Amino acid sequence: MLSIRDLRYEYPNGTVALDGVSLELPHGMFGLLGPNGAGKSTLMRCIATLQVPQAGGISFDGIDVLADPQSLRRTLGYLPQDFGVYPRVSAWDLLSHLAVLKGYSSKGERKDTVEHLLRQVNLWDVRGKAVAGYSGGMRQRFGIAQALLGQPRLVIVDEPTAGLDPEERQRFLNLLADIGEQVVVILSTHIVEDVAELCPRMAILAGGRIAAQGAPGALVDELRGRVWRTIVQKDQVEALKASHRVIATKLQAGRTLLHVLADDRPGDGFTEATPGLDDVYFATLASMRRAA
């Protein structure tokens, strides 16, 4: 169980990235959804002991993370957003290197673990090639391999699927799904489908605050009967946006599909839509913006 209490992080330039974030994360996959700039990476870096928040607390299975970061690092797997690697170093060498840093001191055990992980993420055949020359998907798979070194009980993956093609993305999500239910996995992403496919619990982070949290199914149920769809010409969109709570717009064959949030049918031409997680996400963001 990871618990985060009233976390506040302000950058030296005055930007408040986290403004009183509190979360309880049970075992299993937890999705943290939010637009770019919402503070997701800052939150991930605080949990990963790379940044120290100005206020609040983080504890994981009895470890006070802020007071004793080294204890957390012993059981942490972290895949940072947009990480890079040294040039000219092969996957085998780099993973072995990181294995030493994660506490594998015996050579035999290290070799077995590195081999096992490289096979698990399907990079065994290219283990001698430089990671710097890998494709985006291969690099992310290397990233998850290093995050799994040392059988961590807390795994943080930050925007892992950004920039991957659909096939690579699916492959990566399958890897994540295999990690198991006995560990806490935090998946931070701006892609709604990632969360919808994988996570039994989730939260939406926007503007440095938690805007919604719960099980995706329950959040979707709250919107049932309140989401309406209509298809209009492009030039009517602005007028509708002014008069209704439009949560999402999507182009469909040159015309615009709108999802509108309302307790009753907003008017002729609207039909009830089956809400999805993306409606939850956009409705939450829209209400945050209205409040702001």
Next chain:
Amino acid sequence: MLRHIVSFELRYQLRSPAFWVTFLLFFLITFGAAASDQISLGGDGGNVHVNAPFVIAQSSLILQLFGLFVAAAFVANAVVRDDEARFGGLLHSTQLPVRDYLLGRFIGAWLTGLLAMASVPLGNAVGAAMPWLDPDTVGPFNPGWYLYAWLVLSGPTLLISSAVLFAVALLTRSMSQTYVAVVVLLVGYLVAMGLLSQPRSSRSSRWSTHSALRRWPSAPSTGRPRS
């Protein structure tokens, strides 16, 4: 952990083009100085063997000044590499202790510089063995002279300059700032040499420059005529 960091750093740096370019360049300079009349280093002693201990030592010390740039390249790389490669997040979320990280990187980078500087005596040794040289200009081969120049003259000088530059790189987190520090060191060396060149202050000069070159006599007292 420390040993692992040192060995990883060393293996990594030895694969870098910077190392091999430096090694080859320095090797060619001293090789050329020994094997050819057209190239001379440090004003050339004139009537000394091309592989006299004085020549070996002098070339090591002169190239050590250029070696400052090399030391800067290695130690600054060891410091800024994680930021530049965006590898820091992976590294700093492991249990790697700060002390082992810094000390390991430093020792690895210094050893890389030391190995690069081995090219200087090596170039002389190989150059002096060239068959076209007049045998009268070549003295007996003595490995001790080479080791002395490398380990006693180059090594400690490199250690001190690497340490200063490593500190600068850590404080500034910048490759270019570290090169600025090299220039400052060089200018400081020249100024110290100028200020302290009077005989009266020779004692204090011993403590004031970072380079062993300053303490090296400017001409040999004995030697065989060069044909």
